[in-house]
Amino acid sequence: MSKYSIHVVLFTTNTCCGGINMLMRQLQLLAIIVGIVRACPEDCKCFSKTLDCSFRRLKELFNIHDNYQIWNFSGNSLDTKAMINIEPSVTDSVQIFDISHNKLCNVKEPSFLQFSQLRELNLSHNELNDFEISLPQGLEVLYLGNNLIHTWPHLYLAQASQVKKIHFDHNLLNNMSCEADANSLLHRLINLDLSYNHIERIDKCILKTMPDLTDLNLSNNKLSAIKEGLFDSNTQLQKLDLSKNMLRKIPGGVFENLPNLAYLFLSHNKLVTFPLHLPVFEVLDLSFNEISCVKEDKKKDVYPHEILLLGGNPFHCDCKIRWLKEFIEMREYQLHYFDIPEEKFIPICHSPYNLFNEPWNMLSTDLFVCDYDNIHEEEDTIFENSEHESEDNLKLEAVNIAENSVKLQWKNIQVISLIESTYQLKYHQFGHRNKETIRSFRSTTSSYVLHNLTAGTAYIICLQEVTSISNKELDCVELITAEDSSVLAYLFFACILSVLFFFFRN
Ligand SMILES: *[C@@H]1O[C@H](CO)[C@@H](O)[C@H](O)[C@H]1NC(C)=O
Ligand SMILES: *[C@@H]1O[C@H](CO)[C@@H](O)[C@H](O)[C@H]1NC(C)=O
Ligand SMILES: *[C@@H]1O[C@H](CO)[C@@H](O)[C@H](O)[C@H]1NC(C)=O
Ligand SMILES: *[C@@H]1O[C@H](CO)[C@@H](O)[C@H](O)[C@H]1NC(C)=O
Ligand SMILES: *[C@@H]1O[C@H](CO)[C@@H](O)[C@H](O)[C@H]1NC(C)=O
Numbered sequence: 001m002s003k004y005s006i007h008v009v010l011f012t013t014n015t016c017c018g019g020i021n022m023l024m025r026q027l028q029l030l031a032i033i034v035g036i037v038r039a040c041p042e043d044c045k046c047f048s049k050t051l052d053c054s055f056r057r058l059k060e061l062f063n064i065h066d067n068y069q070i071w072n073f074s075g076n077s078l079d080t081k082a083m084i085n086i087e088p089s090v091t092d093s094v095q096i097f098d099i100s101h102n103k104l105c106n107v108k109e110p111s112f113l114q115f116s117q118l119r120e121l122n123l124s125h126n127e128l129n130d131f132e133i134s135l136p137q138g139l140e141v142l143y144l145g146n147n148l149i150h151t152w153p154h155l156y157l158a159q160a161s162q163v164k165k166i167h168f169d170h171n172l173l174n175n176m177s178c179e180a181d182a183n184s185l186l187h188r189l190i191n192l193d194l195s196y197n198h199i200e201r202i203d204k205c206i207l208k209t210m211p212d213l214t215d216l217n218l219s220n221n222k223l224s225a226i227k228e229g230l231f232d233s234n235t236q237l238q239k240l241d242l243s244k245n246m247l248r249k250i251p252g253g254v255f256e257n258l259p260n261l262a263y264l265f266l267s268h269n270k271l272v273t274f275p276l277h278l279p280v281f282e283v284l285d286l287s288f289n290e291i292s293c294v295k296e297d298k299k300k301d302v303y304p305h306e307i308l309l310l311g312g313n314p315f316h317c318d319c320k321i322r323w324l325k326e327f328i329e330m331r332e333y334q335l336h337y338f339d340i341p342e343e344k345f346i347p348i349c350h351s352p353y354n355l356f357n358e359p360w361n362m363l364s365t366d367l368f369v370c371d372y373d374n375i376h377e378e379e380d381t382i383f384e385n386s387e388h389e390s391e392d393n394l395k396l397e398a399v400n401i402a403e404n405s406v407k408l409q410w411k412n413i414q415v416i417s418l419i420e421s422t423y424q425l426k427y428h429q430f431g432h433r434n435k436e437t438i439r440s441f442r443s444t445t446s447s448y449v450l451h452n453l454t455a456g457t458a459y460i461i462c463l464q465e466v467t468s469i470s471n472k473e474l475d476c477v478e479l480i481t482a483e484d485s486s487v488l489a490y491l492f493f494a495c496i497l498s499v500l501f502f503f504f505r506n
Contacts (some may be wrong), residue, residue, distance in 0.1 A: 054098070061086055067093035074122070078102040091115045098122040100143065107133045123147070124167065135160040145169040145193070152176050152206065158184035165191040169217070173197035178205035186210050193217040195241070200224070208233040219243040219265065226250060232257055239263040243285065250275035267309070267344070280304040280433065287344040288312035292351075296323045303327075303476050306430060306460070307334060311343050314350030317363070319370040325360050330478055332361065333458060337430070396463040396475040399447075403455040403482045409447040410463055410475070421467040430458035430478075440466075456483040 040046035041062055044053040051068040055075035060082040064071075071094050078099065091114045104126040111134045112118060118136045122143040131144070131153035139160040150172040157163065163186060176199055189210045199221040207213070213234050223245040231237060231254060238260050247269040255261055255278055262282040266275075271289040276298065278284070284305040291313040294302060302308065302324070310328070315321060328347065335345055349355035355367060393412055400407035408425070421443050427450065428436040441448065443465075453459065462476040 058082075063087055064090050066090065069093060070096045070098075072098045073102070074098045075101040078104065080104055080107055086114070088114045092117060094118055096120045096122075099126075101125040103127055106130050112136055112139075129172075131156055135163075138162050140188075141165045143167045144171070147171050150174060154178075154206070154209065155184070158186060158209070161186075162188050164188050167193045168197070169193045170196040173199050175200060176202040176206050178203055184209070187212060189213055190236075191215045194221070195219045197221055202230070204230050204232070207231060210234065212236050214238045214260070217241040218245070221245050223247055226254055228254060230254060235259065237261050241265040242269070244268040246270055248272065250278075252277045255279055267312075274298055274301065276301050278305075281306070282431065282433065283307045283309075285309045285344065286313070290314060292316045293321060294324050295320055299323065300474055303462070303474070306433065307338065307340070309340065309344045310347050311341075311345050313347060315347050316351045317349035317355045317358075317360075317368050318352070319368055322365055322368045325363075325365055325368060328360060333478075333480060334430075337458065394463065394465055394475045396461070396477050398461070398477050398479050401479055401482060404451065404453050406450045406453060406459070406461070406479065406481065407447065408450065408461065408463075408477075411446065412443075412465065421465050424464045424466050425461065426464070427459055427461040429454065430460060453481050455481050457481050 041051070041053065041064060043056045043058075044051055046052070046066075046068070049069040050072065051064065051066075051070065052072045053076070054072045058073065058076040058078060061073070061078065064087065067090055079102070094115050095117055097112075097115060097118055097120070100122040101124075104123065105128060107128070112121065113134045113136055115121075115136050116138070118139055120141040120143075121135070121139060123133075124143040124145040124147070126147055128144070128147040128149055130151075131149050133153075133156055135142070135156065137160060140162055142157075142160065142163055142165070145167045146169070148171065149168070152173060157166065161184075166189065173194065174197075186209055190212055192210065192213060192215070195217045197220075199218065200223065202218070202223070204227065207230065211233055214236050216234070216237060216239070219241045221244075223242065224247065226242075226247065228251045231240075235258060237258050240261060240263070243265040244267070247266065248271065250266070250271065252275075255264070258279065261279060264278070264281050264283070265285045266289070267285045267287040269289050271286065271291060274286070274291055274294045278301065282305075284307070287309040288311070291310070293316055294310075308331075310324075317325075325347075328345075332346075334340065335342065347360050349358050349360070349363070355363065394410065395412075396408060396410045398406050399409050410423070423441045423443065423445065425439045425441070425448060426436055428434075439448065450459075450461070458478065458480045460476060460478050462474060464474045
């Protein structure tokens with residue numbers, strides 16, 4: 001049938017006279033009729049390359065005599081037996097097979113091997129409780145969500161050595177540990193969705209079989225701990241969703257070897273402290289955990305993340321957290337640029353009781369005072385074993401913000417030391433850390449004008465004192481350059497916006 005219609009379409013494009021149009025239509029109609037007579041099974045719809053038999057109350061697959069690239073049998077009552085009767089001669093041309101929303105339970109041989117050209121297979125919303133399905137080697141996308149599978153079928157999945165995306169959400173996976181012979185790699189897999197399972201533990205050796213993974217979704221599981229080195233083999237990871245688990249602690253170096261990791265979602269866990277020594281993220285979502293305090297000496301761990309979400313934590317609002325309040329206030333501009341839910345962005349006080357449930361943007365910083373009788377505070381200092389809290393020595397200020405330039409000034413209050421030091425000024429447009437610009441100055445410099453900035457755009461600018469021994473003081477400012485009268489700036493921002501929008505949808 002497809003041949004007929006192609007013929008007609010070619011004919012149409014070669015003529016432009018209105019008079020022939022009528023004839024064309026008749027020809028087309030004829031082609032369709034011929035097509036139906038030849039190939040389209042009763043009850044189904046056929047159009048060029050698609051066989052659409054979705055939602056037909058089918059209990060079995062009838063004989064299909066023609067070649068189609070897409071088979072859609074979604075929403076029927078096909079069970080396992082139905083899969084046995086497929087005639088091999090027509091399966092070679094199928095590239096997409098949608099058999100979701102059926103009643104498949106355990107599919108065994110003969111299975112999908114005869115679909116030699118299959119690229120996408122949708123088996124979601126069935127009743128599969130075991131996965132012993134042989135997959136064709138060329139398969140790229142596999143949907144298995146909403147089944148009842150409780151073990152990770154590594155050996156079967158590894159048969160599809162080209163597989164790029166696996167959707168394994170809404171199943172019953174519990175412990176993901178390794179079988180002795182799980183050596184075969186899923187070396188093309190970039191996208192794995194394991195959300196909404198019951199995973200309590202995931203072993204490193206499982207993740208080791210997926211060296212190219214960029215996007216891993218483990219949200220809505222039961223993880224209570226992450227072992228050190230768990231992700232060490234997944235150096236390509238860009239996005240990791242660990243939200244809605246039961247994590248209490250993030251081991252320090254666990255993300256250290258992941259240079260590409262830019263989005264880390266940890267909301268709705270049970271973290272008590274701000275995780276330290278993390279790489280710099282574009283989005284770090286720590287909302288709805290159990291963090292009550294982030295001390296000022298952790299500033300370096302907090303600052304670099306472009307979007308930091310701390311809402312929904314039970315903060316104790318005293319003087320120790322004033323700096324964080326100021327920091328979040330300064331970043332409130334982000335709410336205008338990104339579709340971030342306010343309750344994820346703006347923290348609320350949990351204690352003291354006079355501030356209970358008050359959102360930070362409604363409170364004056366003066367209300368964050370310390371009560372030195374509090375025993376907790378002393379415990380805290382002993383526990384954290386921290387360096388003594390020092391006053392900020394380096395102060396960076398933006399003194400003149402224009403459309404395309406910013407004048408910066410800084411002061412260093414520190415007693416002049418004998419060690420040779422320089423300043424490094426690093427700045428980038430919000431959301432574009434990979435395009436960071438660095439300028440270095442002698443220690444005698446104390447101001448600088450940044451030129452060539454884009455109007456109406458947010459910039460993050462940090463100044464660091466660098467000595468031959470170590471990188472020392474750091475201070476940052478964030479600002480938005482003055483609006484340009486042209487719309488160009490808006491357009492540009494709209495562009496960034498659309499990239500990040502997506503992550504705050506739910
Ligand atoms: C199959 O049909 C269902 C219902 O019409 C539709 O939602 C689904 O996207 C179709 N599948 C494919 C692969 O086109
Ligand atoms: C099943 O997966 C295919 C992609 O392989 C997709 O196009 C289709 O919409 C999915 N079907 C349903 C019902 O969601
Ligand atoms: C999962 O692993 C944990 C820790 O090794 C173990 O205590 C638990 O019994 C395991 N659960 C199942 C269902 O195998
Ligand atoms: C992870 O899966 C959950 C549930 O399916 C979804 O809401 C969330 O957006 C996913 N996370 C990412 C980063 O895509
Ligand atoms: C600004 O950009 C223009 C063109 O890219 C360049 O010629 C000029 O030197 C830049 N000015 C500064 C101060 O960097």
